Amino acid sequence: MPIKAGGRNLLNIAARNEAITVTWIKSYLDLGPNRPTWASVADALIALHTPESERGVEESVKVNIFLQSWKTKRKELPKDLQNMLKISAKHGVRLEGLAFSREILRQMPVWYHIESNPIRNLNRGRQSSCLKENHRVYTVGDTEKLARKIGTPRHNNRKDCRCTSCAELRSSAKCKAPNRCMNRAKQLLDTLPQKWNPCSILPEDFETQEVAAPRRREGTFDPRITTKGTLSDAFRxxxxxxxxxxxADMSWLSETQNEAITAYTDGSCENNGEEDATAGAGIFVSENNPLNRAIRIPKELVQSNQTGEIIS
Structure with a gap:
């Protein structure tokens, strides 16, 4: 801190070390082809030191602790990894975004998916074992491909179904019960929230180039909210x-793609600066317009005029 600000003009070593650790976290969460070797070693060590409650989680499905819900024993990890996980938790490193592209969603591991509803029994059992061992299903994308085979023409929900997909799976995957495996894949997808399920209607379905292009001009609002790229781009x-x-429901984009909109926004706060402050935001386009909004600022956010204005 500078002397003028009351400090001694000395480097804050603790803050510097945390900043260095953050750069290591960024490298660790680079899940692409250029990922450093040490990050893969870190994955293996983190997966190795699991508590007794996680003994049922097969080693083959442990991908990354930031992507999955299984736990590790931090105290048994090397000091550097302990510190990395500690700083990650302190500064809120996690998957975060308003919406993600299907390309990103499909890269997520389906087993012990960090955002799935906690129905862990679906990660085990005969059908789940067949999905892993015979169908080689490990990602959400793999699961989606198998689940979509339920829609094969002439497929029926029977063990002896003779549709082309069931016949192909019996031959190529050596699967004895293709229909059951398809249904298990669908069950796994159904545990995912709407935001994380590639089979859901997503904002990117309405964020076409025709909609986005006119809004690239300086001074106009770009309404696209979808994070694109790779899984690494989804971390914050x-x-x-x-x-x-x-x-968010972005279907309004398709209804207004060729129409210029003038919107008036503002935020306000009752008892601003007090403990019982209550903030809100508003958007007005025209009388009875479906785009008009009255927004109550969530209690988790600071209740102030500034917050209301930012939200609006």
């Missing part, structure tokens, strides 16, 4: 509060 730092696993 300095997050806080509860996660929201539903996405």
């Amino acid at each position: 730092i300095f997050t806080e509060g509860r996660k929201c696993n539903t996405t």
Whole structure:
């Protein structure tokens, strides 16, 4: 801190070390082809030191602790990894975004998916074992492909179904019960919240190039909210509060893609600066317009005029 600000003009070593650790976290969460070797070693060590409650989780499905719900024994990890996980938790490193592209959603591991409803029995059992061993299903994308085979023409919900998909799976995957495996794949997808399920209607379905292009001009608002790229692009730092696993209804984009809209926004706060402050935001386009909004600022956020204005 500078002397003028009351400090001694000395480097804050603790803050510097945390900043260095954050750069290591960024490298660790680079899940692409250029991922450093040490990050894969870290994955193996984190997966190795699991508590007794996680003994039922097969080693083959442990991918990354930031992507899955299984736990590790931090105290048994090397000091550097302990510190990395500690700083990650302190600064809110997690998957976060208003919406994600299907490309990103399909890269997520389906087993012990960190955002799935906690029905862990679906991760085990005969059908789940067949999915892993015979169908080689490990990601949400793999699961989606198998589940969509339920829609094969002439498929029926029977063990002896003779549709083309069931016949192909019996031959190529050596699967004895293709229909059951398809249904298990669908069950796994059904545990995912709307925001994380590639089979859901997503904001990117309405964020076409025709809609987005006119809004690239300086001074106009880009309404696209979908994070695109790779799984690594879905991580954020300095997050806080509860996660929201539903996405905004963006269907209005398709209704207004060729129409210029003038919107008036503002935020306000009753008892601003007091403990019982209550903030809100508003959007007005025209009388009885479906785009008009009255927004109550969630209690998790600071209740102030500024918050209301930012939200609006």
